[in-house]
Amino acid sequence: MVKKNKTPITGITVSKDEDFSAWYTEIINKAELADIRYNVKGFVVYRPWATISIKKMYQKYEELLDKKGHLPLIMPSVIPESNFMLEADHVKGFAPEVFWVSEAGSEGERLSERLALRPTSETALYKMYSYWIRSYNDLPFKRYQSCQVWRYEGKMTRPFFRGREFHWIEAHNCFATEEEAIEQVKEDMEMTYKMLQDEFCIPIIFFERPQWDKFSGAVNTYAADALMGSGKVLQLPSTHLLGQNFSKPFNVKFTDKDGEERFCYQTCYGPAISRIYGAMIAYLGDDKGLILPFDLAPIQIVIIPILIKGKEEIVMNKCREIYKKLKDIYRVKFDDLEESPGSKYYRWELKGVPLRIEVGPRDIEKKQIVTVKRHDGEKAFIKENELDKYLEDVSKKYTNELKKKTLLDFESQIEVCYEQDSAKEAIENGKIVCCGFCSIDMEAYQCAEKIEKDLGAFVRGKRVDHEKHEFATCLICGKPATCTIYIAKSY
Template sequence: MTDFSEWFHNILEEAEIIDDRYPVKGMNVWQPQGFKIRKYTLEILRNILDKTHEEVLFPMLIPEDELAKEAIHVKGFEEEVYWITHGGLTELNKKLALRPTSETAMYPMFSLWVRSHTDLPMRFYQIVNTFRYETKHTRPLIRVREITTFKEAHTVHATEEECEEEVQNAVKIYKQFFDMLGIPYMISKRPQWDKFPGAKYTVAFDTILPDGKALQIGTVHNLDQTFAKTFDITYETEEGDHNYVYQTCYGISDRVIASIIGIHGDEKGLCLPPAVAPYQVVIVPIIFKKGAEEVLEFCRGVEAKLKSAGLRVHFDDRDIRAGKKFYEHEMRGVPIRMEIGPRDIENNNAVVFRRDKLEKDTISIESDDFIDEIKSTLDNITHDMREKAWKSFNKHLRDAETVEEAAREIEENMGIVTFHWCGDEACGKELEEKVRVDILGVRESKSETYKMPLTEITKEEIDSLQEEGAAARKCINCGKPSTCRTMIAKTY
């Protein structure tokens, strides 16, 4: 696809995912097709989370004084908060914020709920809409002012170690989730100046969309005891002491749906992973004047068998040209199309078309074994789509030895460029600035920024780098020894 932005916008409209004509900027309407993809995506996440977390639902409004309690947190969000000032004609004594996220809604309640060490750990999540008055260019699903698919998890722990473990646990959860959707990712620790307001540190998942721009698709924050101290969340230890708890929170948003659409789609439109496709199989009868009823009847039988095996199947018996149906279902990304005509019935066959590979095959439907064959084809599609997406992602990852090289790579090839950095904040900011302004000659625009999420080097990596020689371990900006490998990318 030549212009991803245009493609993305068009497909949202043509496949009836989102209608962005709603008259409030950054707030869009989920249409039935989009809503189903969203529903199945959330089902995957719920299935994973329900094993260890409990789902809750907090109010959408947060009193001004609660939101303001955690100073660093509120500072980070102050420019993005929508306020309710009136109830009818009456001005409210206390303004109410539309939640930009729910820490300050939940944690005063956690303070009431947490009593003893036996209550811990606590793990909750909710899937809600949150509101952020984004000043940057808004885009459906990617940067919205009403985030409608905000899954936020909040956990409470007795010790620092357990809290650290939970960060790793959350990373595992998101890996599993993104793997099931075939979304490739890079996991990194954000620099201190780019962490969640109030967090000790932030770990983020980034993917790359087909235009080479990075998109943050999930974040895990270690909140340490910051919020516990602000909201007085304490527990009684076995010895009878009162300690502050440790907390984490982690979230994903509509961007996951944007990634499913953007990463797997192609010139023909959507290409949906079977797990989230509204229809996993569509059956298209190939009808001629003679024997039409027999074909329809036969297809109904195939439909019933696949449905009873738990698959989401649609029998498209509309009285329109088969070619038109093919076009529509390809555009909507249905993973498998079965075509059945009189000759197929005669031979006990069906044509199976794979949306991901755009390839046709003939299968036997003589016995019910074909049901398993369709199921395993769906599994193969999931697998192959994931592989293809990772291949393309890896092509977008490159190393750089100098700042100029890093900037040039981004300018010419986009994607994520990795290199060594000393870890110093002033040096990091200077580097970002050099890439952004000095080299590319680009001033921060409303639609694009350059981010520098950091990836900490693991022990094994440091060992292998020592073999590479000293040059490989120097900060590409200041030349001091490098403790981190970092990355820079043009981001959404």
């Protein structure tokens, strides 16, 4: 663990660049985001500071989904085993991850049928869809729910990043034609860019996943990888083209305009809000602590009095006056604890409060207010009568400034490779490798396994946006390349 110098006890003591893992653990604890002491493996408590931001993220996402014509619903969180078993690939993929409710009551009486705690809701929902969808008039049929899901996760868990219970939104849509389903996948990707990049300031790029890495039961999976810096990526929302793979076993049919019954084409989309929150704090944070987009901060502005003997009253009054003026517009905290201003600065920087207002006796004399922005440390001296305007300006620009600073240039992280050795070196140097590949169909799985084994990295798939590169041969097997893929380490 690399210790930083001169950090107060309340602050972060580890450098993010030197030891991400220790830094992340410290920020989780010290900013009071989650508590890992809950005594069930893989389950953590989300504390208020995280919960407030997560709720705001939900709200933003839900508003966008509503706007795009989705309606919300609430499904039971248990799925009867008989439903769960209907789509074979889906079962194969998810069965190892299911928690089963199998007993109830004080005697632990065995239930007549085991109930899966939903790992995802296709098999719960689509049976209902078969009741609700009757004719082409009912299509497109777009629904979502905000809920938690449970997965008996084998991999190492880390608060927000990966756990056995996480909080997401799942949207499930039905269409008359494959073309409309494909259009929905595109809309999902656009929504993801809008939310992740514009609102949460996390740079992403969409890949069409190889067949061996798609959602169980899907025709195709398109997943956003967050660029976490130093070549490591984190899978964030993914959207899936399900074709008729589920509509057939679940009997999701509609009567078309010509009177014929047809199976729907389906898509589903699953932004894991708690995971996106983890990515956001991990990606935006620095060695002082959290950095948060303005809208998501539980407290947006903190007012800190600089007390000098004999002038306490005048300073406290000015703070109260400012607080009163701002409290109906922003989420403001007046920190009037008996503590040095320095400690307060550290605490609220650690918590990621976007703007600090300092009020001292000399500033009052000059009729000015000192402000400091968290994300760039920029200090400003604002005329008292211009404070409203300044804050309005900050509230509008803060997130955008943050975004500009943090949106990585994807191209600069890529290294184009023609040989395994150079690819290996690139991965070791924290780059994302771009190379030719034989195929992203199952037949190429062996080449992908070799990459995992030799490079310690994973095939992320084909870029969904415009591909600039072309290769003659597969990096691994040397056969003619059918596609260009990207390889990266992942969280």
